[in-house]
Amino acid sequence: MHATNCKLVTTVSCVHDSTNGKSLGMCGIALIIGPAPDQSVFESMLDGIAPRGEVRETLCGERQLLGTQRLKIVDRERAIQPWHSADGRWAVCYNGEVYNFRSLGSELASLGHVLRSDSDTEVVLEAFLEWGEGAVHRLRGEFAFAIVDRTTDQVYFARDPIGVKPLYWSRHAGHLYVASELKALVPAGGRIHEIPPGHHGWGSPAQDPAATAYVDLLTMGNGDEPVADVNEAVRQVRVALSDSIRVRLDTDLTVGVILSGGLDSTLTLLHVREMHPDCVAFTIGSPDSPDISYARRVARDLGVHHEIIELTPGDIRLPDIREAIRMSELTEYGDVINAVISRPLFARVRNCGVKVVLCGDGSDELFGGYEMYQQPDPVLRQRIFQHKLRNLGRTELQRVDRTSMRQGVEVRVPFLDLALVRLAMRLPIDLKLRDGQEKWLLRHAFADILPNYVRQRPKNPLSHSSGLHERVRLYRSQFPRIYRSFGYEGFGPMQRDFSIVLAKHGNDLDRALIDMHMQPDYSIADHARDLAGALRWNAVSALRRSRSPATVPAT
Numbered sequence: 001m002h003a004t005n006c007k008l009v010t011t012v013s014c015v016h017d018s019t020n021g022k023s024l025g026m027c028g029i030a031l032i033i034g035p036a037p038d039q040s041v042f043e044s045m046l047d048g049i050a051p052r053g054e055v056r057e058t059l060c061g062e063r064q065l066l067g068t069q070r071l072k073i074v075d076r077e078r079a080i081q082p083w084h085s086a087d088g089r090w091a092v093c094y095n096g097e098v099y100n101f102r103s104l105g106s107e108l109a110s111l112g113h114v115l116r117s118d119s120d121t122e123v124v125l126e127a128f129l130e131w132g133e134g135a136v137h138r139l140r141g142e143f144a145f146a147i148v149d150r151t152t153d154q155v156y157f158a159r160d161p162i163g164v165k166p167l168y169w170s171r172h173a174g175h176l177y178v179a180s181e182l183k184a185l186v187p188a189g190g191r192i193h194e195i196p197p198g199h200h201g202w203g204s205p206a207q208d209p210a211a212t213a214y215v216d217l218l219t220m221g222n223g224d225e226p227v228a229d230v231n232e233a234v235r236q237v238r239v240a241l242s243d244s245i246r247v248r249l250d251t252d253l254t255v256g257v258i259l260s261g262g263l264d265s266t267l268t269l270l271h272v273r274e275m276h277p278d279c280v281a282f283t284i285g286s287p288d289s290p291d292i293s294y295a296r297r298v299a300r301d302l303g304v305h306h307e308i309i310e311l312t313p314g315d316i317r318l319p320d321i322r323e324a325i326r327m328s329e330l331t332e333y334g335d336v337i338n339a340v341i342s343r344p345l346f347a348r349v350r351n352c353g354v355k356v357v358l359c360g361d362g363s364d365e366l367f368g369g370y371e372m373y374q375q376p377d378p379v380l381r382q383r384i385f386q387h388k389l390r391n392l393g394r395t396e397l398q399r400v401d402r403t404s405m406r407q408g409v410e411v412r413v414p415f416l417d418l419a420l421v422r423l424a425m426r427l428p429i430d431l432k433l434r435d436g437q438e439k440w441l442l443r444h445a446f447a448d449i450l451p452n453y454v455r456q457r458p459k460n461p462l463s464h465s466s467g468l469h470e471r472v473r474l475y476r477s478q479f480p481r482i483y484r485s486f487g488y489e490g491f492g493p494m495q496r497d498f499s500i501v502l503a504k505h506g507n508d509l510d511r512a513l514i515d516m517h518m519q520p521d522y523s524i525a526d527h528a529r530d531l532a533g534a535l536r537w538n539a540v541s542a543l544r545r546s547r548s549p550a551t552v553p554a555t
Contacts, residue, residue, distance in 0.1 A: 027070035027081065028052030028405070029093035030184050031146055033153050034175030034205035037065045041187050045177070048184035051406045052095075057081050059091055063153060068093050071355075071408065082148075083121045085129060086114070089151055092125040095180055096143030096165045097412070099247040104138060128156070136200055136214050140247070142413065144195070146178050155203050161215035162362075162416045163197030163393020166401055168491070169209055176205045181402070182329045186487040194491075197393045215418070217390040221382065221425025233431055234445040236423055242271060244417035248358060249276040256349055256357040258411075259283050259306070261294025263439060264360025266454045267446055268414065272358060273302055280354060284309040284345040286468055294457060301451060309348045313471035313538065316340060321475045325482045328402040333522075334497045335395050336479055337472045342403035350407040357404065361396055362415035365389055366424035367439040368432030369459050372499065375507040381429060383509050384502070389421070391498070473534040477527035495520045 028049030032042050042065040046056055053069030059082040060066070068081040084091040098104070101120035104127055109115060113126045120141075127135035128147055133156070142164035147156040155176060159167045170177045172190030179185050185192045195201075195211050203209030227233045249255060249272065257269045259281040272279045283295035287310050299306035320340055328339040349357055364370055365388050372388070375381040397413070404411045414420075427441065434440035443455045480494040498516065505511040522530070 027068045027095050028180035028184070029095050029144075029146060029178065030067045030069075030180070031093055031148065031155070031178040032065040032175055032188075033063065033148065033155060033178075035063055037063070037175060039065065042067065044187040045179055045184040048186070049180050051408060052180065054408070059084065061150065064091075064148060064150060066091055066093055066148060068095075071410070081121060083117075083119075083125055084150075085125060086116070089149065090125060090129065090147060091150055092121065092128075092145055092147045093178075094121045094124055094143065094145040095167075096120075096141060096145070096160065097248075097410075098124060098139050098141040098143055099250065100138075100140040133200060133214075140418070144180065153204050155209070156200070157195050157203065157209055157211065158200035158214075159195045159197055159393075161198040161217070161418050162389065162397070162413075162421065164397055164401070164413055164416060166393070166398065167195040169193055169195065169203065170490075171203070171205070171208055174205055176203055176209075182488050182491050183326070183486065186490060190490070192491040194394070197390065218386050220386065220389075220422065224422075224426050226428050227423070227426045228428055228431075230431065230441075230444075233427055233441060237420075237427075237441060237445045240417070240420045240423050241267070241414065244414040244420050245271040245358065246275055247417075248412040248414050251276075251356055253278075253356050254354050255279045256352075256354040256409075257281050257304075258345070258357060258359040259295045259298060260291045260360075261296075261298050261454065262291075262360070262457060262459065263442060263450070263454060264363035264415065265295075266298050266450065267363075267442070268358050268360045269298065269302065269304065270446075270449055273304055280305045280307060280352065282307045282309070282345060282349055282352075282354075282357070284311065284341060284348075286310065286312055289468075294454070298451065298454065307348055307352060309344055311341075311344060311468060313468060316468060316471045318475060318478070321472065321478065322482050324403075325479060326486050327406045328399055329486075329488055329491075330395070330398055330402075331483075331488075331492060331495050332395055332497050333476055333479055333494070334499070335399050337469060337476075338396075339399045339403055340472045341468050342399060343406075346404045346407040346409050349404075349409050355409060357409055357411045358414060359400065359411055360415060361400055361413050362392065363439065363442065364459065365392065366415060366421060367427075367442050368429065369438050370499070372502055372507050373429065373438075374433060378429070380507070380509060384507065385425075387509060392416070470534055470537040473530065474538065476534070477531055480521060493520055496522055 030045040046067050049069050053071045055070045057070055057080055058067040066082040070081050082091045082093045098120040101123040105115055105123045108126050115122055124145060136158045142160045144159045144165035144167035166180050168179055168185055170185045170188045170190040170192050172188050177185055177188040182192055198213050198215035198217055199211040200214055201209055201211040255272055255276050257272050259265045259269055269281055281299045281304050283292055285291040292308055324340040324343050325336055330336050330339055372384050375384060400411050431441040438459055483494050501515055502512040
């Protein structure tokens with residue numbers, strides 16, 4: 001029935017360059033399931049995610065409207081989406097990269113599956129048809145997808161373990177809506193919900209999705225045997241990080257690296273340069289910022305082409321804030337500030353024709369890069385660690401996804417490969433924090449390849465080390481109003497920065513969570529004090545910049 005009533009439509013929504021018949025394997029998805037779905041709402045949903053892919057592809061029927069905005073990678077002509085099974089019963093809308101899809105495809109072929117393409121999209125669907133809900137345990141990568149049973153309107157959802165790729169749903173007026181971004185679900189008019197990282201499950205127009213954890217970040221590592229020996233920890237970290245970066249370099253495209261000149265981004269660039277010499281580094285900051293000074297030296301020492309995006313604080317104005325909030329959909333103030341800075345960074349990446357980028361995000365969470373991990377109680381410290389990881393998909397990773405995908409750039413996150421995450425869970429805190437130094441094990445494990453000036457550089461957040469944080473902070477009190485103007489309150493309100501609330505309560509997770517529940521947002525008085533502080537900082541910083549430009553230690 002559905003096979004005859006549905007039709008596949010492909011249109012080009014924007015144009016990107018490609019190399020050797022290849023471009024990026026990422027996209028955005030949008031679905032409406034239910035009787036007589038509204039085509040105009042569906043088109044609005046696809047318009048909302050249009051920058052995520054160059055080609056708009058839809059599969060439309062009497063009860064289902066399925067669509068993707070897809071950037072293509074391999075098998076450009078046959079690997080279309082939404083991809084359907086050979087018998088037409090099942091269809092998948094898929095976003096992401098499964099790095100082991102070729103080995104899975106070979107295994108499926110040995111089991112009798114006849115593959116019609118050379119794409120991870122088809123492998124995901126065939127894996128589901130072979131192993132059912134157990135298929136997600138076999139996927140290595142960053143993904144979010146919805147598989148529709150076109151005979152029953154049942155929808156199976158899954159999202160990658162860490163939440164690198166986004167997935168949201170809404171159920172309203174007898175229809176189930178699914179999309180990659182909040183802005184695509186605003187036209188549906190209902191309450192918006194998230195499929196959490198590491199979760200999967202079923203939903204339908206008549207039933208809210210019931211998502212359960214196939215990887216539970218809030219319990220991961222509990223009871224696992226620690227890797228206490230320093231030499232063994234060094235060996236395992238080196239192997240795991242190298243392998244994670246290697247699988248993310250399976251492309252013939254030029255690969256970019258986001259380089260701050262700090263530990264994590266320098267380690268990433270060192271590996272990329274050795275494994276994929278066709279690479280370029282990108283750095284953003286004010287002209288006298290530490291990031292630009294350190295990154296310039298790293299790139300020069302490694303002989304890597306370096307693109308520097310210099311912004312003065314005065315370059316950032318209210319329209320930039322508004323666009324960053326619209327684009328990122330973030331709910332925490334500090335993440336919005338970082339999104340403002342990330343926008344021009346990924347715009348430069350796009351303008352340089354680079355489509356695949358690796359970054360060092362996630363290392364601080366895994367290897368003790370935050371003061372919150374200095375909590376003396378080991379049980380509470382582990383819970384903070386797990387809570388931080390569990391929420392990356394709504395904070396740092398969401399910033400990276402939205403600000404890059406809105407520019408047609410795919411960011412891959414090697415530090416958050418599940419194997420590396422599981423290993424980090426087994427590392428004792430005294431290997432992460434030692435001699436007053438955060439991320440001690442990383443510095444020690446790669447001492448033979450890291451420049452001394454990078455090893456000795458202390459951790460500093462993106463917005464601070466770029467020299468642009470305090471300028472954005474001037475507009476902070478306006479964030480909630482701008483956020484609401486885009487209809488994002490259907491997902492939830494803007495919230496106080498959890499790290500600040502946690503520090504206020506002496507890194508007591510339970511007290512911080514209660515406080516956040518009682519008072520989600522900052523008060524008017526809080527905003528007034530913050531604005532006064534930002535004004536002072538801007539004045540002092542301007543004076544300091546006029547007197548002493550940043551320098552890099554000579555060691």
